Amino acid sequence: MHAEFVQLSLTPILIGIFASVACALPGNFLILRRQALIGDAISHVVLPGIVVAFLLTGGVASMAMMLGAAGAAVLAVLLIEAVKRLGRIEPGAAMGVVFTSMFAGGVLLLEQSDTSSVHLDVQHALMGNLESLIWFKAKGWHSLADPAALAALPDELPRMALVCLVVVALTVIFWRPLKISTFDEGFARAIGLPVAAIGFGLVVTAAVAAVAAFDAVGSIIVIAMFICPPAAARLMTNRLEAQVLWSVGFAVLAAVLGYVFAGYGPLWFGGAEAVSAAGMIAAVSGLILGLACLFGPCRARVGQGRDPAEA
Amino acid sequence: MSDLLAALTLQAGYNAALVAIGAALLGFAAGAAGTFLFLRKRALVSDAVAHATLPGVGLAFILMVALGGDGRSLLGLLAGSAVTAGVGLLLVEWIARRTRLAEDAAIGAVLSVFFGIGVVLLTVIQTMSSGRQAGLESFLLGSTAGMLYLDAVVIAVGGALSVLAVWVLRRPMTLVSFDPDYAAACGYDVRRIDLAMMALVMAVTVIGLKIVGLILIVAMLIVPPVTARFWTERAGRVIWIAAGLGAVSGYVGAAVSASAPALPTGPIIVLTATALFLLSLLFAPARGVLAAVLRHRRFQRRVHRRQGLLALARGELIHDPLTLSVLRRAGLIRADGVATEAGRAQAAKAARDEHRWEIARLVNQDTALTGRYDGLTPIERVFTADQIAEFDRHLGPPRPVAGDAAGA
Amino acid sequence: MTPTMTTAARLAGLPAGLDLAAADGEALHPEAAAESPLSIRGLTVSYGEKPAVFSVDATFPDGALSAIIGPNGAGKSTLLKAALGIIPRLSGEVSVFGRPIDAARARIAYVPQRASVDWDFPTSVLDVVSMGLYRRLGLLRRMRSEERAHALACLERVGMTDFADRQIGQLSGGQQQRVFLARALAQGADLYLLDEPFAGVDAATERAIIEVLKSLRAEGRAVVCVHHDLSTVESYFDHVFLINVRRIAEGPVASTFTAGNLQATYGGRLAAGHIEQLRLGGGTA
Numbered sequence A: 001m002h003a004e005f006v007q008l009s010l011t012p013i014l015i016g017i018f019a020s021v022a023c024a025l026p027g028n029f030l031i032l033r034r035q036a037l038i039g040d041a042i043s044h045v046v047l048p049g050i051v052v053a054f055l056l057t058g059g060v061a062s063m064a065m066m067l068g069a070a071g072a073a074v075l076a077v078l079l080i081e082a083v084k085r086l087g088r089i090e091p092g093a094a095m096g097v098v099f100t101s102m103f104a105g106g107v108l109l110l111e112q113s114d115t116s117s118v119h120l121d122v123q124h125a126l127m128g129n130l131e132s133l134i135w136f137k138a139k140g141w142h143s144l145a146d147p148a149a150l151a152a153l154p155d156e157l158p159r160m161a162l163v164c165l166v167v168v169a170l171t172v173i174f175w176r177p178l179k180i181s182t183f184d185e186g187f188a189r190a191i192g193l194p195v196a197a198i199g200f201g202l203v204v205t206a207a208v209a210a211v212a213a214f215d216a217v218g219s220i221i222v223i224a225m226f227i228c229p230p231a232a233a234r235l236m237t238n239r240l241e242a243q244v245l246w247s248v249g250f251a252v253l254a255a256v257l258g259y260v261f262a263g264y265g266p267l268w269f270g271g272a273e274a275v276s277a278a279g280m281i282a283a284v285s286g287l288i289l290g291l292a293c294l295f296g297p298c299r300a301r302v303g304q305g306r307d308p309a310e311a
Numbered sequence B: 001m002s003d004l005l006a007a008l009t010l011q012a013g014y015n016a017a018l019v020a021i022g023a024a025l026l027g028f029a030a031g032a033a034g035t036f037l038f039l040r041k042r043a044l045v046s047d048a049v050a051h052a053t054l055p056g057v058g059l060a061f062i063l064m065v066a067l068g069g070d071g072r073s074l075l076g077l078l079a080g081s082a083v084t085a086g087v088g089l090l091l092v093e094w095i096a097r098r099t100r101l102a103e104d105a106a107i108g109a110v111l112s113v114f115f116g117i118g119v120v121l122l123t124v125i126q127t128m129s130s131g132r133q134a135g136l137e138s139f140l141l142g143s144t145a146g147m148l149y150l151d152a153v154v155i156a157v158g159g160a161l162s163v164l165a166v167w168v169l170r171r172p173m174t175l176v177s178f179d180p181d182y183a184a185a186c187g188y189d190v191r192r193i194d195l196a197m198m199a200l201v202m203a204v205t206v207i208g209l210k211i212v213g214l215i216l217i218v219a220m221l222i223v224p225p226v227t228a229r230f231w232t233e234r235a236g237r238v239i240w241i242a243a244g245l246g247a248v249s250g251y252v253g254a255a256v257s258a259s260a261p262a263l264p265t266g267p268i269i270v271l272t273a274t275a276l277f278l279l280s281l282l283f284a285p286a287r288g289v290l291a292a293v294l295r296h297r298r299f300q301r302r303v304h305r306r307q308g309l310l311a312l313a314r315g316e317l318i319h320d321p322l323t324l325s326v327l328r329r330a331g332l333i334r335a336d337g338v339a340t341e342a343g344r345a346q347a348a349k350a351a352r353d354e355h356r357w358e359i360a361r362l363v364n365q366d367t368a369l370t371g372r373y374d375g376l377t378p379i380e381r382v383f384t385a386d387q388i389a390e391f392d393r394h395l396g397p398p399r400p401v402a403g404d405a406a407g408a
Numbered sequence C: 001m002t003p004t005m006t007t008a009a010r011l012a013g014l015p016a017g018l019d020l021a022a023a024d025g026e027a028l029h030p031e032a033a034a035e036s037p038l039s040i041r042g043l044t045v046s047y048g049e050k051p052a053v054f055s056v057d058a059t060f061p062d063g064a065l066s067a068i069i070g071p072n073g074a075g076k077s078t079l080l081k082a083a084l085g086i087i088p089r090l091s092g093e094v095s096v097f098g099r100p101i102d103a104a105r106a107r108i109a110y111v112p113q114r115a116s117v118d119w120d121f122p123t124s125v126l127d128v129v130s131m132g133l134y135r136r137l138g139l140l141r142r143m144r145s146e147e148r149a150h151a152l153a154c155l156e157r158v159g160m161t162d163f164a165d166r167q168i169g170q171l172s173g174g175q176q177q178r179v180f181l182a183r184a185l186a187q188g189a190d191l192y193l194l195d196e197p198f199a200g201v202d203a204a205t206e207r208a209i210i211e212v213l214k215s216l217r218a219e220g221r222a223v224v225c226v227h228h229d230l231s232t233v234e235s236y237f238d239h240v241f242l243i244n245v246r247r248i249a250e251g252p253v254a255s256t257f258t259a260g261n262l263q264a265t266y267g268g269r270l271a272a273g274h275i276e277q278l279r280l281g282g283g284t285a
């Protein structure tokens, strides 16, 4: 039982937790900046990114894929900004134009190229496949001390852990500028903070988290990780520090419960096979958000809210 | 090429023709309905609606199989998707209204959670014996290859019905999108029209699922209205231009896609719309980027010319390189910075106009007129010759300006 | 390039008998401008194709309370924001204590007109005031107890100590204004720029704010306020700057805040009403 857990479930759960936390942290600021949907845009362009990377390198090396996806995410962010400014179009519509166009380009390229022979399928990119990230060589908890077994951990685990660590570090280091520029952009500018660079850095961090996570959980479900835990946390407290801690807690909870429900839930209902863990994580995070919407102690608006004309 | 021509002239087969017509009708309705969302700054609500269709497709399939069917009836699947799309839409509105979360967070939450549930359902269906070849994944990206005749009819009829709905709703829709308060004052029930419009958005989304898929249908609702906005400032026109652009994209996209293999319908439709968008963004006469850049350069030069003239008139040194170059090119100062004859004359005129404005504020009672001062608007455009003559009486005779003001 | 000709031209450009703008600015020595806490030259700012501020020169004095006065839409807020680099300028130069604005940011504090912040933001009053300490704290250093005490003292100065732990959106408009002033105080600046600090606040807040501003002046700092209430100009301020897209006049209140200049600033009947209320002396047209 233990051996099986370590072999089949430990790594997916850990990857799920790291992915959720890495996305939830920048998600807090994106929500407060009314940019929640930038996560939507970024994750949709992951697909064209990996398609282009595949066409350029001819292989499915994960490093190239990651770089392709990250490149596409940054390009999308720049294009959205350009369309917004040049066309004087509101952010939502600008995002909609850019990410759908890039996605369409990706699908077209995919169909045009002969990728059917290799493992590069759209469904995987969109839906993820968390449960496939198992630790073959593990024989039980003691494998954690066995270098040979550790060397055979799925690549995704150290990668996601590293990204999560980097995101945590960035959040801690840039906490004050992020908080100040998110709360009062005019003041931030007046005291000389590089407001545009901070905003861009935040979005790029989110993009890196999304790109690292999509492999495991799929690019659409990443959006749930960006939005649901921080949104639920937003309804629990009136202090940013506490909100971020709540969001991390919710992210971990959703990852663990989602994986458990997906793996064991069907058994409870007499089913034989597990269902999509990534999908279930999204569903659980939605459930948490729903409960917070109904019962969260700070669910009501305070003050006048942001004047849409000034935002 | 002849394949493309055949497809564009609806001669590439009965199904292909039906799909092309359906896509054109759908594009028309999507452009019009999307304009409504766009003008109310809610474009991405459509994204939530679209992603929220996935669990509906799955549930409908499971239900139809449970009732003994094979579960693949397009009409049934679309009905199911409409139900969850509606639920998703209501949830977005409920979250944004009842909690402190803004609409964008609500949209993101609903679209990702519903999609996640949909993915869970798809994996459930894969474990069902009848589910292995369900092909429900085709709703992600759409697919018209090997479409059944009946499905093509559903799409064409659905598209036609949506266009009909647009036609019926055209007046309240125009009013409510541009000025909800005025519409309410005219006796329209804004809330009900809002609902009707959202129902139309949902209908378009659902009908479009099979052709363009749930991820790209959003583009048909967003891109044409954004494009149309570049071409007009007039209220009612955006809707019809967007509808036209949508119809063209739908028709061309579907036809091109039918003309050759490996040209998936959804992406081609979207990329056609994107091409139209890019052309408009760059070249539209008033709001296009090119026009804006030219206008801004012209304007900046006007400002610097005027500021330079005023500095000449006051005998100040000019340091700003752009000001110097503007004056030099206009022949108002010489290469060494000394004002020319023309420069002195224009500087004197500029200074005199400034003083006329000052007098105007002292003697003219109409602040609506004096309030039009912005440093650039010629005084002759605001006041009549008689009024200006009166200001001049207060001002005394014109004085010349000396010529040596500009410094290196 | 003869100076005499330049002077002659300048004098020739001025109409006789009106105390108009150009005279004051020109009379200033360049050295005075270099030491000024805020000096602006040839500033033009435009939204779209309509300049909101056109070719404005201004020099504010040190250790004084200055008011920027003009009708609605005259470009007062725009002037401040462009001077701070919050919005881009089309042309012009700004210097703060004789240095470019970016080199002098640590010496400036700015309180916007009804800050365009998200009032629903998860942050407490004391948190907001502590944001004023950012330049001192940098990225990572934790707030020490003396810095916390400093932030609390700033709250005390505006009379808001009791609200330190409230969420910022739970305050009234006047209280919020005071909190933003406290944040500016926490910055420990030498130049304070305030945009309509008295607009829409209750009488108690207005008194609290003007007391703070006067104490800043007593400490030798410069304060520049956008101000709309003509009836309090003389009791609150030392120096006025009148603007209506262009500079109309600038100088000590006693010599510059005249009916003639107000007429030239506001124009029309509007000014006539104001002036009658004020019963000011000075040359009317």
Ligand SMILES: Nc1ncnc2c1ncn2[C@@H]1O[C@H](COP(=O)(O)OP(=O)(O)O)[C@@H](O)[C@H]1O
Residues within 6 Å of the ligand: C047, C052, C070, C071, C072, C073, C074, C075, C076, C077, C078, C079
């Ligand atoms: N963000 C903006 N976009 C377009 N026009 C603006 C903007 N802000 C101010 N304006 C215009 O610029 C002019 C000056 O505005 P402002 O500086 O706010 O005036 P004041 O503070 O003196 O009342 C007004 O005509 C106003 O309508």
Ligand SMILES: [Mg+2]
Residues within 6 Å of the ligand: C076, C077, C078, C113, C195, C196, C226
């Ligand atoms: Mg103002």
